[in-house]
Amino acid sequence: MFSPTMHRCSADVVKTEVKYHDPATWPRRLTAAQIQCLLADHLTNPDAPPNYQSLAALQQLGDNDSAALLLSRCVKAPDINVHTFLAGYFKVDSGGGTGRRGALHEDTRDEMERALLVGCGERRLLVCRATSHKEAQELIRLFLSTARASAVKCGRVLAWNGNALEQDAPRAVCDAIRQHVSSVTDVLQDAHNYRNTKQAYDTWEMETARC
Structure with missing residues (x-):
């Protein structure tokens, strides 16, 4: 049984080495107390935590799939970096947001925002035309990184290029x-x-x- 000090120290070490949401990355033979520390800041509802004893037992048996299933409804999804996510689909142009073209993109972004009003209760399809594939990428990337950044962070945006x-x-x-x-x-x-x-x-x- 860990003392409180040892408990915290062990948890600090664990947090730097594993992904809290993926039991397959956890060191073997974590105790229920260590798992509780690992998950403490990531619970969707602290008043309804997972069964830490069950997680410890499953993890020690190597049954990571069952542990992940038990965990999946109790912890938050990992954070998504908006710029990293969008860079995987749209090329970054360091000069794309400057000058007249940048201003035009911002005006178009505002029009897109008005057309896709959040909470309107309607499903809408927006078609935008650009003079080039590169310009289209810059425009979409600007819109998603500003007007829809919170949705990107939550995984609610699917980019398809x-x-x-x-x-x-x-x-x-x-x-x-x-x-x-x-x-x-x-x-x-x-x-x-x-x-x-x-x-x-x-x-x-x-x-x-x-x-």
């Missing part, structure tokens, strides 16, 4: 959503939860509700 919908669009959408959710939650997703677009959207919403 390409023509993957040319064949079997519903299947492509389901696969894209599943891969996106796996990426932003750092949890491998079951393909059975993404068999059609309605189910895929519902699962996406549920899995990212922990932010």
